[in-house]
Amino acid sequence: MAMLPDSVRVYLVGGAVRDTLLGLPPGDRDFVVVGASVEQMRDAGYRQVGRDFPVFLHPDTGEEHALARTERKSGRGYTGFVVHADPSVTLEDDLRRRDFTINAIARAEDGTLVDPFDGVRDLDARVLRHVGDAFVEDPLRVLRAARFMARFAPLGFTVAPDTLTLMRQMADGGELATLVPERVWQELAKALRSASPAAFLRTLRQAGALRVVLPEVDALYGVPQRAEYHPEIDTGLHQELVCDMAARLAPGDDLVGFAALCHDLGKALTPADALPRHVMHEQRGVAPVVALCERLKVPAEHRDLAVLCCREHLNVHRIDELKDATVHDLVARCDGFRKPARIDRLATVCEADARGRAGLQDAAYAQAATLRRLHAAALAVRGDAIAAQGVSGPAFGEALRRARIAAIAAARG
Structure with a gap:
């Protein structure tokens, strides 16, 4: 050689x-x-x-x-x-x-x-600065800047003002529309695996690019929430807090991160005369979650978790009020008996939602442990023991359901 x-x-x-x-x-x-x-x-x-x-x-x-x-x-x-x-x-x-x-x-x-x-x-100055004027020739660099901020903002980094100006020009000029969905998703997933996904959202929003790349998320900013539940009031600010809490609770897990990002998209669709209450926002949110996933060609596993977290997060928040059968059916809707990791991630996303609020970052969230405990109890019920009793067909499914509900009731203590 x-x-x-x-x-x-x-x-x-x-x-x-x-x-x-x-x-x-x-x-x-x-x-x-x-x-x-x-x-x-x-x-x-x-x-x-x-x-x-x-x-x-x-x-x-x-x-x-x-x-x-x-x-x-x-x-x-x-x-x-x-x-x-x-x-x-x-x-x-x-x-x-x-x-x-x-x-x-x-x-x-x-x-x-x-x-x-x-x-x-x-x-040394903790500044993200473009090398030269050729920066504007590649629209992907707007997303890369935001993604680097998701990683380095906790170290004190900021975007240089002249770089942010160029990013705004690129967003206003329509260049971001040329990005293929797979590359947008790749940068988003990397940001969600970083320490501060909120910095990704803030940077894109400062550059006028969030409305282009993630319009469903951008629409949350300026939407009010009830101050007694959300001291930060603005839904967009709540979303930032939730994203960073998700990164704290599940470092490097972009499945949890993406579901956390999408859990409240329905609040942007609340009728103005109903604000600041958001009744039915979890049901309204499913459509924009699916639309976002289709546009960015989000992997099916991420899409499915995001949809179920959007749909079920309020149920988890009030799990202590749910009937045993309702808890069972929640797990079943999430396919949590075949895919138990989904329930663990659902619990994490709901905890991120509860603690992703101004002043509540260190609050206890017992519902996550409750959901995991009840799920584990139901999961421990063995179908072969029921089959050994000669039960089959539709009767088997009903017997298994009853046994799992009984296990959930026993686990409540």
Whole structure:
């Protein structure tokens, strides 16, 4: 296997450099190769995998190595680019095409940092700033900015004012309409797995992009709620608190995060003369949840959990008032006997809803433990014991239901 020529330089770039400088565990390592041709990379044993531009896998580590490249806008959207890569492209040329200064820092093999756009300064100042005017050429960067804020806002990061101005221009210019649903969902899911999904919503809203990307969520802002239950009053602010509480209760779980995001969408549909009460909002919310999921091509598992959490969260809040048979039927509607993890996640989303309110973040929520306990009791009922008594057909289903209801009653204590 040949070696790369001595004139070729390899640099660690992107998130691994950024996160190390922030004192965070680095994720995947990506490298830029300067001064090499495609043929030289292949001759040295690197396996080419990039279709749109030359990306290679290291023959030993399998880590991605991309040839330094430039990009030129050739059309609308985030795919309309012409890529140029050859040995003459410099490291600074490659770093210039990146989105934010904190992602445009490279580390040489000897540990030296190459930082032509002052990314280290912005890391120290906790500022998310665009590299250059080419930022506006890629509408996906608006979502990436919001997603980075979901991760880094707890560290004190803010978006630079001039960057936010560009994001507003992109939203107003209609470029976000060119984003394909799968990419929007990918950024949203990453934000929901982050420490502060609320920062994702706030950043998009500040940029005028939330109404484009998640209009069902944007519609919640300015909708009042009863202050005795919601000290924050504004439904949009409640939604932010719920999203961050969900991230706190179930870190990294975008299933819980998405269901929490969608649980109150029906409040945007409450008739104005009924406000600030929201009677039937859980039923009204199902349609916008389904519409959002269809538009963004949300995975079925996420959609199903979001729908049932929207529909059932008030029932869980008042579980102590429900009859034993009603609790059983709630679990059955959620398919919680075949998919028990759904009930655990439903309990978590409802706790996030209850504690995602101004001043109530540390309040007790006994209903979650009650739901889990009653569900576990019903789940422990064995159908084979009933079948062993010779019960079959429709009678078996009814006998199993009665036994599970009895188990729920016994578990109430």
